[in-house]
Amino acid sequence: QTGKKLAIKVQHRGLRETVEGDLLAVRLAVWAVDRLFSDFTLAWLAEEIAPQLRFELDFCNEGRNSEKAKSFIEKVGIDCIIPRILWDKTRSRILCMEFEEGFKSTDLNSMKKHGLKKSEVAELIASVFNAQMFLSGYVHCDPHPANVLLRANKKGKPQVVLVDHGLYKEIDPEFRLIYAKLWKSLLMVDIEGIKNSCQQLGVNKMFPLLAGMLTARPFDETLERAKTGILASDKQMMDTGADTAMIRGYAKRYIQEIIKMLDVIPRQMLLLLKVNDCLRHIDFTLGTPTNNLTVAGKFAARALYEERTKTWKSWFDYLYVLTRIHMNDFLIWWITNVSSIPSRLLKNP
Secondary structure, eight states, rough: OOOOEEEEEOOOTTHHHHHHHHHHHHHHHHHHHHHOOOTTEEEEEHHHHHHHHHTTOOOOHHHHHHHHEEEEEHHTSSSEOOOBBOOGGGGGGGEEEEOOOOOEEHHHHHHHTTTOHHHHHHHHHHHHHIIIIIIIIIOOOOOOTTTEEEEEOOTTTTEEEOOOOEEEEEEEEEHEEEEEHHHHHTTTOHHHHHHHHHHHOOOOOTHHHHHHHHHSSSSHHHHHHHHOSSSGGGHHHOHHHHHHHHHHHHHHHHHHHHHHHHHHHHHHHHHHHHHHHHHHHHHHHHOOOSSSHHHHHHHHHHHHHHHSOOOOHHHHHHHHHHOOOOOOHHHHHHHHEEEEHHOOOOOOO
């Protein structure tokens, strides 16, 4: 009627009914693992999957998620488009929305064709999801590359098109602020703050392990940053083979501790770990051009500032964090660009 292109999502016949059998199979598998391996407990897996899967199969719920996310994104002013839902044509198994052009966020050729900088793309994507986690508490939990699309805006800068809003997690305000304190402490290398925040999440002796899982960096590196006073080193912007091997080694070594910890932490944190992994995959594909720790820390600090009574002290605390971030970004830029100019000139006279 309007001449606009539409995107229509149709659920396969019988899918909703089949899922109940799948959930039963998961519960049986978890029960078997718990019985066979007394040191392992995966009950949290079934508890988290069951309700989320049912929500995902209700397309009206997906439409409501989409509209709530759209309202928040527009409020904070991040350049992210969420397709408009056409409710008169939407049902529980049929979702109708306006079609928005875009390419996968890991499509490097299309990115180059449109003149988009990988560093700006990575920072924008990280900003979208960290804003949701720390400011709204209503989080899109399936940010794989096909759901996080890209295109150039009118100014030639990157613009995100966010689709598939079936899997969302609403985190309560108390947890959101504890999680924000943890990320701010990780950024500012406040070891005592990291420890205290982890304890509030139910993690005591294993707090270095949780910190390492969140940042995908060895906790020894955090301790090193605490000594030097640098917020985030240029090593964190490079995923070398040695680092990857080290992290895999830690995972194998501490697999039992990791599973025990996943059973202890608040359930609402499990999907946030999934979000972090998906974002890390996108960032890695882009060549790790930005530091997700500083992006997360910035939004975490903002969340804590907005929840406090607005005083000069709270304002200066927030300003201090932002200033440290900008100083650190400039230092990393200087180290990776300006300081290497003489050697480049020598190699290319």
